[in-house]
Every structure is written in structure tokens, then in C-alpha cells.
Amino acid sequence: MTEQNFTPALGRLGPTRLYDPLITLTRDRLWRSLLAMHVAPRPDEVIVDVGCGTGSTALLLQRVEPRARIIGVDPDPAVLAAARRKTPATGTGTGTDPECAGPEWRVGFGDAVADLLGAGTADTAVSSLVLHQCPLPMKRAILASMHAVLRPGGRLVIADYGWQRTPAMRLAFRTVQFADGKADTQPNADGVLPGLITEAGFRDVREAEVVSTLTGSISVHVAHRG
Numbered sequence: 001m002t003e004q005n006f007t008p009a010l011g012r013l014g015p016t017r018l019y020d021p022l023i024t025l026t027r028d029r030l031w032r033s034l035l036a037m038h039v040a041p042r043p044d045e046v047i048v049d050v051g052c053g054t055g056s057t058a059l060l061l062q063r064v065e066p067r068a069r070i071i072g073v074d075p076d077p078a079v080l081a082a083a084r085r086k087t088p089a090t091g092t093g094t095g096t097d098p099e100c101a102g103p104e105w106r107v108g109f110g111d112a113v114a115d116l117l118g119a120g121t122a123d124t125a126v127s128s129l130v131l132h133q134c135p136l137p138m139k140r141a142i143l144a145s146m147h148a149v150l151r152p153g154g155r156l157v158i159a160d161y162g163w164q165r166t167p168a169m170r171l172a173f174r175t176v177q178f179a180d181g182k183a184d185t186q187p188n189a190d191g192v193l194p195g196l197i198t199e200a201g202f203r204d205v206r207e208a209e210v211v212s213t214l215t216g217s218i219s220v221h222v223a224h225r226g
Contacts, residue, residue, distance in 0.1 A: 020054055020082075026129075026213045031220060032060055034209045035128060035159045038222050041065035045123040048073060049103075050110045050146055051130030055083025057159075058103040061126070070103040071122075073113050080105045110134075111141035114148035122149045128159040129218075132188040133180045139187070143200035150225040156202055162210070162219030163191030173216030193221055201226050 041047055041061050045068045049058040052072030062070045074080050087102040108116040110130060125146040131139050146156060164170045170189065177185045197205045202223035209220035 020056070023056075023129075026215055026218060027211055028056065031159050031209070031211045031218050032057055032128070034211070034220050035126060035157055036060055036064050038157045038208055038220060039064075039124055039126060039155065041068040041070075041124070043067035045069070046071065046121060047124045047126065048113060048117060048122045048146075048149060050113050050125060050127040050142065052083060052103075052105070053079045053129070055080075055086050055103065055105070057126060057128050058083070059086060062103050071106060071117065072103050073106045073108045073110070073116065075107065075109045077107060080107060111138060111145045113142075114145045117149055119148045120151050122154060123151060124155040124157065125150055126157045126159075130160065131158065131193065132161040132176065132185050135184050136187055136192075139192075139196055140200065143196055143202075147201045147225055152225055154225045156197065156221075156223040156225070158193070158197070158221045159218055160193065160221075161185065161188045161216050162193055162207065162221070164189040164216050165210075166217075169212060169217045172214055175215050189216070193219070197221060197223050 035057065039047065039061060041064050043065060047061055047068055047070050049070065049072045052058050052074045055072055058070045058072040061068065072083060083105055106116060127146070131142065134142065150156070161173065161176060164173045173189055194205050194207065203226040205221065205223040207219050208222045211218045
């Protein structure tokens with residue numbers, strides 16, 4: 001069953017309106033660009049952004065390929081309101097007009113994305129800076145739902161705090177742990193994500209990129225639905 005509570009975008013650090021300015025500390029332009037490179041969106045593809053937050057990743061993917069259908073899903077109405085404000089005025093936000101549509105924004109929890117959109121309906125599932133905030137059972141549930149929403153052979157691309165390899169990155173990551181709690185974040189720091197992705201049924205799981213930031217290292221993991 002979907003949990004009715006969720007960790008806000010900034011955890012305990014501050015209100016949602018500060019999220020976009022503070023996220024620049026993570027070198028988000030770099031890792032979002034790397035994520036988009038591995039997604040490589042194509043015309044008419046359905047791409048779902050699980051835990052889309054204020055919409056930065058979904059909007060980037062829409063700019064890369066305006067003819068793709070991008071669906072952002074998040075349980076927090078406040079961040080979805082921010083995402084809608086960032087959507088260009090020329091975008092319909094419905095995904096029905098390939099010439100001018102912006103991303104669609106849906107309220108929903110990550111572990112229910114397959115129920116929300118329908119199993120086997122997406123070509124690619126992406127997520128960024130979500131799983132590190134979740135307890136282990138929820139990490140597994142979100143990955144299982146992302147697996148279910150994908151068509152056979154569909155792509156998974158996740159950008160999140162991963163294995164903190166060096167003392168410097170482990171020290172920097174303490175900022176994240178202060179905001180989001182150590183219990184949920186430590187498994188990511190210990191390198192649990194590739195194993196969890198494999199357990200969810202994905203194949204060809206690999207850590208494709210590692211970006212060092214002031215808040216720890218962010219890894220881009222890619223895989224395919226088996």
C-alpha cells in the first residue's frame with residue numbers, strides 16, 4: 001500500500017520555494033544533462049519521471065525531444081504547483097499536441113506509478129534524487145512499480161546519491177543525511193542501488209556516471225526491463 005507520508009523536497013532544510021536555488025549545490029545542470037543523454041528521448045516515446053519534484057528533469061527532457069510524451073508524477077502538490085509555474089506558457093501541459101505540449105503533471109506516489117499510468121505503458125522511467133529519501137521497503141516498491149510501468153526492454157535511468165566512495169564525499173553527504181535522516185540515506189551511501197535495481201527485475205544494470213558535488217557524489221544508474 002502506498003504510504004500517505006513523504007519526505008518534502010528539501011527534507012528538514014527548508015520550504016519548497018528554496019529547492020531550486022539550493023539544488024544548484026548538487027551541480028544539477030551536469031547530472032541532469034547526463035541523465036538526459038542516457039535517456040536519449042525519441043519522438044512519440046512515453047517517458048515517466050517518478051518523483052518529478054519541481055519539474056526540472058521533465059522539462060529538460062521535453063526540450064530535448066518536444067515530440068515525446070513526458071509525464072511527471074509526484075505526491076507533493078506544492079512541488080507540482082512549482083512545476084506548472086515553470087512550464088512554458090506555450091505548453092498545453094496535456095501531452096496531446098506534439099508541437100506545443102509541455103509535460104503532464106500527475107499527483108501520485110512512486111510505488112503506485114504503474115497503477116496510475118497502466119502497466120507496460122512507458123518506454124522510459126526516470127527518477128532523480130528520490131530513492132535516497134525513502135526507507136528500504138519503499139525503495140524496493142518504487143523500483144518494482146517502475147519496472148511494471150515499462151514496456152519489455154524499456155529503459156530505466158536514475159540519478160541519485162549512490163555509493164560515497166571517498167572520505168571527502170562521505171563527509172559532504174552528511175548534509176543530505178542531516179536533511180533527510182541517516183536511516184533512509186545510508187543504504188544509498190553504502191552502494192545498495194545496483195542490487196536493488198537488479199532485484200526489481202532489471203537487467204544490464206550499471207553505474208554509468210558519477211558526479212562529485214558539495215553534498216556528496218551523485219550516480220547515474222541505467223538498466224533495462226528484463
